[in-house]
Amino acid sequence: MVSTLTSPSASQAAATGGAHIGIQGVSHWFEVSGGVLQVLDGIDLQVRPGEFVALLGPSGCGKSTLLRLVAGLEPATTGSITQDGAPITRPDPSRIVVFQDPTLYPWRSVWDNVALGLQARGVLKAQRGRVDEALRLVGLTDFAKAFPHQLSGGMAQRVALARALVNDPQLLVLDEPLGKLDSLTRIAMQSELVNLWQRAGFSALLVTHDVEEALFLANRVIVLSDRPARIAAELVVDLPYPRHRGDPRLAELRHEALKHLGLDATW
Template sequence: MAEHNGEDKSVDIRGVSKIFTLSAGDLPVLDKVDLHISSGEFISVVGSSGCGKSTFLRIISGLESATAGDVFIGGRKVDRPSVKTGVIFQESRLFPWLSVEQNIAFGIHKKVDKEGRKKLICQHVGLVGLAGFENAYPRQLSGGMRQRVSIARALINKPGVLLLDEPFGALDALTRIHMQNEVLRIWSAEKSTMVLVTHDVDEAIFLSDRIVVMSDRPGYIKNVLDVDISRPRDRSSVPFMEIRKKIYTHFFAESALSLEYYL
């Protein structure tokens, strides 16, 4: 098992199932999901809307409990949220009344002294490319900049594991590509384990070491594909397109829809 900076950031998902109990009856959402993610690995999860991807991430983060099965991070069982695990959601979820700097500083551990806080804020503002915007408020920023503030806020406690739930879904195509490059840069600087949920197949191929394809609800792992292409990746290269085709084949294997329509 690969380890970075001596810290075990592996994620072990063992037999995780989830059933939501609703007044109309039980809703099975995840069905015996097993997955081992190595320290520092970049994993993407793709699957159709409602198949249980967000529930899966929330269980890894400790925000939601599994009905059956367990999650271990660095060998320790997850039973509540931890500062060691950062979460980034689709919408930036910033406090509108706080500045960029104050939003980023919000999660800093109380034990960190004033000097330490200043240093951390400065480092993280730089890491996400927001130098000069420290005193701006969320309403004065573009969608991409707001999402960068969320990334900085999630990174401030140096989480070993970063969970990203369709973080760029609301951004335009060009900003999205820019943010994907930023995520790669941050990943190589921080060496954290990344789990990204996305419905954008190209985004998954561009970023990941492996891609997990989930079935429709109740979600189980249909397939795991290795993305064996060196970085930086060219989205128009033949190996890239071959993987894209493979994923669409897995996605739509049981569908009546024509493959050609999507390629």
């Protein structure tokens, strides 16, 4: 599997080409029968180049909506979202979304699923080697000719990650990407995701309901309030990689995160 690396410095991460995402005064409403529903309220957040930021918050508070806005899948009602200073107005290959469901095409091999982005852009013939490299990064070189029904859940999610990495994204937008995996596979995939981030140098914005997962993966954890979501707290995870789940500092940060979520009385 991918070897464990030390955490890159800020200057090293910036040099790799990770995006700088600026979210300023973002509020968002949905039209619903009988009126409008506000889901975000005045969100201000910066994701620095090469940084891994996780979003925590109650179910339905607007975390995934914020990811959709950052990905350019829809515009914010008010406020601005920029990538390296330029407004985000539509989807772009430099920002890739990885969802909870890998959504692989069952009639295509692993290799062909990973190649989809390059094929859609008409550059596959010239850049076939990128597919092989992406599969190598996620440890699936030997499964290039396999089909999705032959893969475990964790392997299918690795294919989805390879499909994202083949586009050399500056930002990986992760919407509960490990949420459907069993607990043991999820723990293993968390370590693999850190290794991929360190190797590739992209910026990452993750939504998760798992406090420990957020603290294990991210440089910073942003805790959101109930809908309409506001930033309730920002936790800096001041620990090097690789992290150890029994670290007392992680226990302290977990308790602090749960306090902001109103759940500390159970710990």
